[in-house]
Amino acid sequence: MVFWILISFVALAVTALLGLVLLRAHALDEPPAAYDLRVYRQQLSDVDKDLQRGVINESDAQRIRTEVSRRILAADAQLQQQAQGGTQPKALSGIAVVLSGAVLLLGTIGLYWQLGAPGYGDMGLQARIQAADIYAQNRPSQTEMESEIPPLPPQEIEPGYAELVEQLRQTAAKRPQDAQGQALLAQHEANLGNFIAAYQAKETYIRIMNGDLDPKDYGELAELMIMAAGGYVSPEAEELLDRTLQLDPQNGPARYYYGLLQGQLNRPDIGYRIWADTLRMGPKGAPWITGIESQIEELAFRAGVEYSPISPAAGPAAVAPTVVGPSADDIEAAQEMGSQDRQEMIRGMVARLSDRLATEGGSAAEWAQLIGALGVLGEGTRAAAIYSEAKTRFAEDETALAQLKAAASQAGLNP
Structure with missing residues (x-):
């Protein structure tokens, strides 16, 4: 409430100053030219006094009289012109004062209503920090x-x-x-x-x-x-x-x-x-x-910080991940296995690759390898699901999409 009173008082004070300027001509007893004439006449009498005291010589006195007389003639002509012309209408001046006051007062209140926080109490820094702490302790779960x-x-x-x-x-x-x-x-x-x-x-x-x-x-x-x-x-x-x-x-x-x-x-x-x-x-x-x-x-x-763009530090050069496949020992061991055991070994490697891609992600080559392996194992439905997920992950990479499409074709899918 104190703030509303303050801004209203400031607006009224500015309105009063504008009104004083607008109505000044009606409040004066005489026009400005009449005051100028009195000043110039006083200056003429002062010239004679200065001449008698020896402050100025006769030639200076004559020059000053000439200049002041010229100003008296100009002021008198201005006074005659003001007397013959019309003055500022009092009604129009009053209306201008009222309108100026309304614009200032209502405009000030309206701007604060839109840009400010009506009804919000004054909060210093410590009060805002305390309010933030209270909210942090009581915010929704x-x-x-x-x-x-x-x-x-x-x-x-x-x-x-x-x-x-x-x-x-x-x-x-x-x-x-x-x-x-x-x-x-x-x-x-x-x-x-x-x-x-x-x-x-x-x-x-x-x-x-x-x-x-x-x-x-x-x-x-x-x-x-x-x-x-x-x-x-x-x-x-x-x-x-x-x-x-x-x-x-x-x-x-x-x-x-x-x-x-x-x-x-x-x-x-x-x-x-x-x-x-x-x-x-x-x-x-x-x-x-x-x-x-x-x-x-x-x-x-x-x-309340004047922000200047901050350039992020460059990361280390990306290293292309290595496609995970069977090692030389795996291949040697697979040659000694029976058909069923070899199939289980392949399924285990595929499962490990699938788990890693799901949790950590990987390159397009790894996803393509997984799709192809699932096709070999006869898991076409699962291969299709992996292909769909991989397309989403590499939607912006045309090279990767082509690689995935080729792998899907080899797996017997219809990409």
Whole structure:
């Protein structure tokens, strides 16, 4: 309320000054030219006094009289012109004062109503930090936020891939202690947009592994929970991010989500520092770096920082992954095996390759190798599902797509 009174008073004061200027001509008893005449006449009398005191000589006195007389004639002509002409209308001046006051007062209030925060109390820095801490302690949980997220629209899924994922669900349910099966289930549920099911499978995987984990496992679980909550970083996800950064302070995805969390907690100052440091760490082109670059300018604005673009550090040169295949020892051992044992050996290698691609990703050559191997094993449905997933992963790489298509053709598919 104090602010409203203040801006109203300032607007009224400016209006009063404008009104004083507009109405000044009506408030004066005489026009300005009459005042000028009195001044010039006084100057003429002062010339005679100065001449008598010897301050000036006769020639100077004559020059001054001539100049002052000229000014008296000009002022008298101006006075006659003002007396003959019309004066500023009082009604028009009054209307101008009222309109100016209305524009200033209403315009000031209207601008603040649109750009300011009416009804919002004054909050200094310490008060804002305290409010952010209170919100951080009382913000919605993961479950509460998930209940408010509308269901995703149905996706178009190839029947073969949907059948494969359903089989994976059934297998994982029958083998609840199979860590690898839970990791695969989490990966494929995420691919389908079933983020709640995905992070639940990831939680099971972490529980089975019982601490024998990579720091990124906690970060991946946090990311799945954040996706399930529509981008909201819940207290549960925050704990996982804290654990990830304690084990690996340089973890890029975790640093991205931690900066996002600080923005959600109304601490853009902390979030900006985290994101700025992460940009400097790089590597350029990483998914989390791209996400930061698209949002950091807005976060800097909220933090009151004059943002200058930060160039991410270049990452190490990418090394083409090696396609995993049977070693020389594997080939020698396979020659001594029976047909059935050799088939089981091949299936084992294919399974290991499939698991690694699902959890860690790989090159187009590796995906093509997996598709071809499944075709040789007669698993055409599974090969089709893998081919569909691989096309999604390499949608922007024409060379990779051609390689995958060739492998699908060799596997007996109809790409």
